[in-house]
Amino acid sequence: MTTDNDASTGSRRRPWHELPHSVRTGIENVLGGTVAAATSQRGGFSDGLAARLQLADGRRAFAKAVDADAAPGVAAFHRREVAVNGGLPPGVPVPRLLGSHDEQGWVALVFEDVEGALPVQPWREDELERVLDALTGLAESLTPAPPLNSGDVSPRLGGWSRLAEGSRSLAKLSVIAPDAARELDDHLALEARLPEVIAGNTLTHGDLYPFNVLLTEERVVVVDWPHAWTGPAYADLVMLLGSVALGGVDPEPYAARHPLLRGVEPEAVDVVISAQAGFLLAAACSMDSADAGTDPRLESMMTALGRASLRWLSLRRV
Numbered sequence: 001m002t003t004d005n006d007a008s009t010g011s012r013r014r015p016w017h018e019l020p021h022s023v024r025t026g027i028e029n030v031l032g033g034t035v036a037a038a039t040s041q042r043g044g045f046s047d048g049l050a051a052r053l054q055l056a057d058g059r060r061a062f063a064k065a066v067d068a069d070a071a072p073g074v075a076a077f078h079r080r081e082v083a084v085n086g087g088l089p090p091g092v093p094v095p096r097l098l099g100s101h102d103e104q105g106w107v108a109l110v111f112e113d114v115e116g117a118l119p120v121q122p123w124r125e126d127e128l129e130r131v132l133d134a135l136t137g138l139a140e141s142l143t144p145a146p147p148l149n150s151g152d153v154s155p156r157l158g159g160w161s162r163l164a165e166g167s168r169s170l171a172k173l174s175v176i177a178p179d180a181a182r183e184l185d186d187h188l189a190l191e192a193r194l195p196e197v198i199a200g201n202t203l204t205h206g207d208l209y210p211f212n213v214l215l216t217e218e219r220v221v222v223v224d225w226p227h228a229w230t231g232p233a234y235a236d237l238v239m240l241l242g243s244v245a246l247g248g249v250d251p252e253p254y255a256a257r258h259p260l261l262r263g264v265e266p267e268a269v270d271v272v273i274s275a276q277a278g279f280l281l282a283a284a285c286s287m288d289s290a291d292a293g294t295d296p297r298l299e300s301m302m303t304a305l306g307r308a309s310l311r312w313l314s315l316r317r318v
Helices: 019-033 074-089 125-141 159-166 167-176 178-182 182-192 235-246 253-258 266-286 296-316
Strands: 034-038 047-057 059-069 097-103 106-112 201-202 212-213 220-222 229-231
Touching: 019 034, 019 047, 019 059, 019 097, 019 106, 059 074, 074 097, 106 266, 125 212, 125 220, 125 235, 159 167, 159 266, 167 178, 167 266, 178 182, 178 253, 182 266, 201 235, 201 253, 235 253, 235 266, 235 296, 253 296, 266 296
Parallel strands: none
Antiparallel strands: 034 047, 047 059, 059 106, 097 106, 201 229, 212 220
16 A cells, blocks of 8 residues: 555654564565565554565565554554454455454554555545545445444544543643634534434444545555444545545535435534544544654644534534
8 A cells, every 4th residue: 555645644653674573474474475675654643564565576565563562552443453354345445454463462464555545635626526436335335334243333423522521621622723612512512413313324434534545546445444333324425525624625515416415414414524523623632742652743633634624514504
């Protein structure tokens, strides 16, 4: 998998040569060959390895790995991704999981290599239209949701009630998103409808931002599935359109004509947009920039995406 956007990348990647020998050997055992070269990939924010591998026999693969002791949350995501990918039906445009290695405190996943690139940001019209069209087919192929042996997870939506309960978080919200702080009661009212709105029978990606999309000459490939959950067919579409607002473009014309939103109650869409912003801003407000464990790029991206979704919501509710 190839990517090309530093701004959409975390700051805690580890190169191949820094992995313990046992982890590199475990990955090579999955591949049945020796890694001759490894190129770290940009895009995304997970700690640890994210590298494109070239084997001595000419084959290619993509691997990601993390130290579970150093980043237990990321390790849990990796383990769930193994289960999710194993349950996806044939034909879904995702990289094929070749195998995994989970020993001695390290979790590694090995995927087929995809010759693709991240969408250009801000979005180009032609690339955006390709991805929006692909989301219709993706939702159709994942409805009804396939059974997954991965346990239930909460969607990455909502957070206004957590913000309302913390004085420090509220103070930070007033700085990074003052309009949201002033309109907190409105967002709390929308969030109260979230359980009702997110009922559905489609397996959604749950983290569908541009850094989790690869464009090849023929396909739109969606990567990184640890946050998949079952909900409405339009949930991923709404999440992606929030990134359109980040580039200063009004997402509403795209939303108005997209088939996945046909017949959907407008306020239900507002609830999801608000909940998306709430999750992002609550996460950003929980981060301490003085803490060495905080990834400043992740905090910045969450803040920017959260504010972009709020701009879209404000245009819808004028």
